[in-house]
Amino acid sequence: MTIKNLEFVFRPKSVALIGASDRPSSIGAVLANNLYLGGFDGPIMPVNPSHRFVRGVWTYPDVANLPVTPDLAVIATPPDAVPGIIAELGARGTKAAVVITAGFGETAQTHGRELQQAMLDAARPHTLRIVGPNCLGVLIPGIGLNASFAHLNPLAGQLAFVTQSGAIVTSILDWAQSRGIGFSHLVSLGDMADVDFADLLDYLANERETRAILLYVEAITNARKFMSAARAAARMKPVIIVKAGRHAEGARAAASHTGALAGSDAVYDAAFRRAGMLRVYTLEELFDAAETLAMGCRPRGERLAILTNGGGVGVLAADAVIDEGARLAELAPETLANLDRVLPPTWSHGNPVDIVGDATGSRYADALEVLANDRDIDAILVLNCPTAVASSTDAAQAVIRTATAKPKLPLLTSWVGDGSAAEVRHLFARHRIPSYDTPEQAVRAFMHLVNYRRNQETLMETPPSVPEEFTTDTARAQRVIRQALGESRDWLTEPEAKEVLAAYGVPIVSTEWARTPGEAASVAARIGGTVVLKIVSPDISHKSDVGGVARDLDGPAAVQEMAVTMQERVRWARPEARLTGFSVQPMVRRPQAFELIIGVTEDPQFGPTILFGQGGTAVEVLKDQALALPPLNMRLAHEVMSRTRIHSLLQGYRDLPPANLEAIALTLIKVAQLVIDIPELMELDINPLLADQYGVIALDARMRVGEATGPAGQRLAIRPYPKELEEEIPLGDGRTLLLRPIRPEDEPSLQATFSKLTPEEVRLRFFISMKTLSHVAAVRFTQIDYDREMGLILTESGIPGKTEIYGVANIIADTENERAEYAIIVRHDMTAMGLGIFLMKRIIDYARQRGIREIFGDVLQENRQMRKLCGILGFREAAVADEPGMIRVTLNLEPGAV
Structure with a gap:
């Protein structure tokens, strides 16, 4: 279930309190008191077989004797009674309950868990929703509901x-x-x-x-x-x-x-x-962020101006701005000149704007007025330190008058101290101006707003297309993994791990395996030149820790000698470890390359996660890494890279050229795709991944595998691109199109397709006239959650965002996955080819496969072509209430529906 019947929790018309009591300080008494004093406009019915009255209200012995069926039941009885009460309520038609009682799944006792399951089993046939158990309750002040203690x-x-x-x-x-x-x-x-x-x-x-x-x-x-x-x-x-x-x-x-x-x-x-x-x-911080948002402060960006009567607190605030990653606003020349006119000559002549300790309310107002007119300032923080020569309250009232005259001014305040400062903070609260005890708190609150704004911009950003197409050979990767699992191995050898990476287009150093020092020498002779020799052991995670890596070995003799030495080192350092052989690879010399790590691990809650950061042998000491959830696109890949310290170095410094960031991002995408496709992949290290201006290459890799418990995509916290829906469609004119789910990268192509629609096509599809498809609207169509909606497009093979789109069909399901609204459009130059009915059939098939019971859409009455298409497919028509000229078409997808 999702939001089904939650309206009965949050907008009930009647409430039953089961376990109501008059016994002082009992939970039942506190609940009754809160319910009756909350102002709820509806019947509140206490239930308790041991009481005739609770708070002077007639009390019912049980659920069966209630005069009306309650929308919401609040339950505070012993835990053993709860499943039976839920069953009675469900049978009567109650759709929601708040179970205050503890003693269920939160305990380590089997009985508690069994009671919780019995409670859920009793609720399920009636789709009765349960908040709790073991909770304080629910409060909805707007309707006077206080169902809590x-x-x-x-x-x-x-x-x-x-x-x-x-x-x-x-x-x-x-x-x-x-x-x-x-x-x-x-x-x-x-x-x-x-x-x-x-x-x-x-x-x-x-x-x-x-x-x-x-x-x-x-x-x-x-x-x-x-x-x-x-x-x-x-x-x-x-x-x-x-x-x-x-x-x-x-x-x-x-x-x-x-x-x-x-x-x-x-x-x-x-x-x-x-x-x-x-x-x-x-x-x-939560309280501060809540207060800031409650007051409606919305800065335009991250440039903050500080207005203060004390230089010290101004400097503290400025330090906090830098520490938190924001920016001090650069005051425009006109702003400086205007401040010179209204402030004494001793003002700071910069940001922070120190207006001196004797600042009156009028001086605050004058300076604030000037700063408010500077378009290079995104928000203003006003500070005040109490002094004997000026009133802090007068200063606050001046700020309030200015803020009232400029309601869109992004303003935060901090009046330092107690006493009068505490009174001022109440005054600011009454006028919906956020106020904080310290300058640092105020700056942190400003950063909450900045970070929220950044998050929203990131959510709405269109990811660029991948710089190049890459193909994956999933069958090849799975063969390697199945062989290891067949041999009861959970760690692949280095050559095996690299073969899996190569199957997904990750550049690797060709690596060969040798069982003995002699075989290692033969491999080195075949490779030629200098080589790298490494031990292969299922019991040793980090080879360099036991002297198991040697570089710059020149010639077979040097390789054989080092292999024998490594055997001795391992026997001494890790006598219990099995040494199964050696890996030999050419020595790669890229003197200006950075050592990176890209990895995969499985989180118990969120499934596979991708790690990126600075690599090398000191990786766990440096701890310069960031995580991301798959799937990834180029924007998300660059974003996770940007959250590491090494990212600034990768952009080049001094005489070192920048690394190929696109190649690194593409490698992250390839690894994410490997995770999506291969359910047996449990853990992965590519370390080091060398990156320079020419691209990337994996020098070493470790991979842990295990038997899959289900399809790979099911373990991801975000449903990946459903590649299984791709289908090649031959046209009558000899061309072949690709039917596939829409991607976020498709936004430019979708906007290009929209620009080719006639005004009449736009009106019939969107019911209004639009010359262009806005970025916000395009994001809504392309950045979809594949778990909740689907968009299928007819396009050409190639890189998403760089191919033409000829038709789009999409559905958006409700949160219960029962009903879904559809929409479809085909370019007019592609009509009369059967593409419209083809797209409709595919989106209907998808909805049926998802278990959706009904799809519907609103169609203008004059749109005869769409109505005819829907009629052929079995949709039924009905007029839309209060919308003349609109027809709702509906198709029942339940088995056996006619």
Whole structure:
């Protein structure tokens, strides 16, 4: 389930409290008190066989005796009673329950887990949704619903807060109360037996009353479901997340560099970044970010001006700006001249704008007015230190007057100190101006806004096409892996690992295997020139640690001598290790190359992750790496590269030319494709991957494999490009087109196709006149979640984004995957070739295969061609209420439907 019946949790018309009580300080009494005092406009029905009245209200002995069927039940009974109560409620028609009771799956006891399963089994036949168990409850201030045992009633507002921890809810209520900040929803999810973060993200993304979503996360239960919901929600409104448990003890030991470097929190960070959410690291930051968003501050960019009456706090703020990665705004000459006119000669004449300790309210207002008119300033931070010669309150009131006159001015404040400063912060809160205890807090809050803006720009950025086409030989890679698994080996030899990489177009150094020192000498003679010799052992992860790598060996004799020496070294250093042979490869000399690492490891929650960073033998000491979730495109590949320190070096410095960044990014894409195609791949190190101006080459590789538990794509947190839907389509004129799913890189081609449509085609398809397809609209069609929607295009073979598109058909499914809306368009120069009906049949086949029960679309009544096509395919027509001239066509896809 996803958002099905969640409206009964968040917009109920009636509530039953099962386990209501008058016993002081009991959970049942607190729940009853909160429900009755919250202002809910609907019947609240207490249920308890031991009470005749609760808070003076007639109490019912059981669910069967309730006078009406409650939309929502709040349950605070002993755990053993809960499954039976859920079954009774479901039979009566109740569609949602909040289970406050603990003692289920959160315990280590088998009985608790069995009770939780029994509860879910009782709910399932009735599609009754359950929040909890083991939760604080649900608060919806806008309708006066306080179905919780929280100690305060929150104000109504536009922030939604969702958490696994009930204690966090009570903390944020305290914080919000003092600042006058309200909420649209406060939800404690508890054990998430049914309703989870993904469900709430899907629901709240479409809630008009919710402007931003705050999450406190301890663990994610279904990574793919979460990523789909998070990516969709983050495109619609800010999603801010704090993740607890960043430094979990006892992380698993890993045999590869990648496994050792890719901690679980780093994977969570990569996932949050990929979804476009804003991650913060403390509750204080979460509160600050929430306050900043609640006040509606939206800077244009990352250039900050600082206005202060104290030089010291101004310098502290400027340092924080640099430390956080923002920029101090460069004041325009006109701004400097205007400030000279309104400020005393001793002002700082730069940014921070220090207006001196005796600054009055009018001086603040004059300076703020000048800064507000500078287009090179994206936001202004106003600071104040208390002095005996000027009133801090007067300064605040001057700032408020200026902000009121300029409501779109991105403004943050920090009045330092307690006493009058605390009163001023309340004054700012009443006027919806974000205010912080310290300058550093204010700068950090500004960076929350900057990072959110960057995330949104990244989400909407069109990825460039790959610089070159590459082919994959999946069968060749699988043969190598199956042979190793058939021999009960989970680590491939270096030559085997390189063969798998070569099958995916990764440039490698040709490597041969030798069983003995003599065979190694023969291989070296065949290769010629200087070579590199390495041991091959299934028990030794890092060969150089035991002296198992030798470079610049010249001639067979030197190779044989070194091989014998290596055997002795291994026997001494690792007597238990098996030495199965040696690998021999030509010595590669690329003196200006950088040593990089590209790796793969499998996270228990999010599946395979890709690692990129600085490589070499000191990789685990340097720890310069970043993670990304597959699949990747060129934009995502460059983004993960940009999050490492070595990225700035790769762009060239002094007399060292820049490395070929496109070749590195393409290698990341190839490795991601390997992960997508090969379910047996568990772990991979390419280290070092040499990169210079000429390209890349893998000098060494390690690969761990294991038996697959299902298709490779199923283990990914983000559904990859469904290559299985590709199909070559011969046309009657001798040409062949390619039917395939749309990709984000196709945006330029889609816009080019739109430009070739006639005005009438545009009106019939989009119901309005448009001369161009905007970037935002094109992104909506091309950057799709293959788990929730599908777009099929008719194009030519070649690099996406560089081939023409002749037709498009797409469907968007609801969150329950029951109904989907379709759309289709074929270029007029390609009509009368049967492409329209072909595209429709393929998108219908796809919807049926996905288990979608019905597809529908809205068609203008005058669009006879589309209506005729739908009639041939069995669609039924009906008028659309309140939309004259519009027809809704519907096709039932259920088995046996006529």
